[in-house]
Amino acid sequence: MTATVPGEHDAPRRQRSLSTYEGWKDFAERPPRGKPALLTTEQLGSLGPDEFARYNADRRAWHANILLRTRQVHGVHLQLGDILDSNLQDSDRVKSAAALDAPPALGKSTVVNTFGRDFHRQRIAEVGEYLDEDRDILHLPVCHITVPGRLTIKGLHMMILGFYAHPATAGILHRSMAGRIWRGRPRTASNGTTPAS
Numbered sequence: 673m674t675a676t677v678p679g680e681h682d683a684p685r686r687q688r689s690l691s692t693y694e695g696w697k698d699f700a701e702r703p704p705r706g707k708p709a710l711l712t713t714e715q716l717g718s719l720g721p722d723e724f725a726r727y728n729a730d731r732r733a734w735h736a737n738i739l740l741r742t743r744q745v746h747g748v749h750l751q752l753g754d755i756l757d758s759n760l761q762d763s764d765r766v767k768s769a770a771a772l773d774a775p776p777a778l779g780k781s782t783v784v785n786t787f788g789r790d791f792h793r794q795r796i797a798e799v800g801e802y803l804d805e806d807r808d809i810l811h812l813p814v815c816h817i818t819v820p821g822r823l824t825i826k827g828l829h830m831m832i833l834g835f836y837a838h839p840a841t842a843g844i845l846h847r848s849m850a851g852r853i854w855r856g857r858p859r860t861a862s863n864g865t866t867p868a869s
Contacts, residue, residue, distance in 0.1 A: 690785065690816045693836055699785070700792040700814065708734055739786065745779070748772070749787050756791065788814045812836070 688695030708730040711719075719727060755768045772780045795813035803809040817831040834841040 691818050691831070691835055693810075693812050693815075696788075696792075696814060696816045696835075697812070700789045701796075705734060705737060739782065745783055745786075748783050749790070752787050753791075785816075788816060 688698055690696050690699055708727065711727070716724070716727075752770055755770050759767045761767075772784065774780055792814045796811060799811055799813075801807075801811055803811050815832055815835050817828075817835055819828070819831065823831075830841055
């Protein structure tokens with residue numbers, strides 16, 4: 673008799689950069705990871721080699737992605753939420769901003785990413801996935817970019833345009849743009865072929 677592992681094994685998804693709108697949408701909108709079933713020793717012993725390997729892979733992925741929502745994480749999320757809510761004021765008032773600063777490996781990126789994901793889901797629930805009736809304008813409430821040191825204003829603008837896959841950044845931000853679908857008509861060379869970017 674073979675024990676069955678509840679639920680289907682999800683093949684590992686290709687990890688996309690959060691600094692592209694496709695990667696961010698995938699991160700923000702994917703369903704929560706399912707916790708693997710807790711099997712008894714007898715059930716583990718009755719699994720075949722492939723089932724046992726898949727079960728262990730699911731367990732490793734689960735444990736590698738546990739997020740502890742500590743009191744500090746909750747406090748930062750609460751403060752960031754207050755700042756964003758205050759920005760609902762009319763356009764004649766100065767908008768607030770926030771900056772997180774701490775030594776490396778304390779979870780700043782994790783805190784910001786989880787807050788951004790919650791904010792993304794909240795805004796999509798409030799406004800919808802599209803901003804027009806024809807469903808042409810995709811609603812992207814979060815722009816996630818990784819800012820290198822000594823960034824110029826032009827560089828910042830290029831990073832933001834790169835997030836939204838603007839064609840002007842196709843040759844400049846080539847590493848994060850590889851394999852992306854560009855909006856609009858592709859450029860063509862004089863012989864009628866599309867140049868590689």
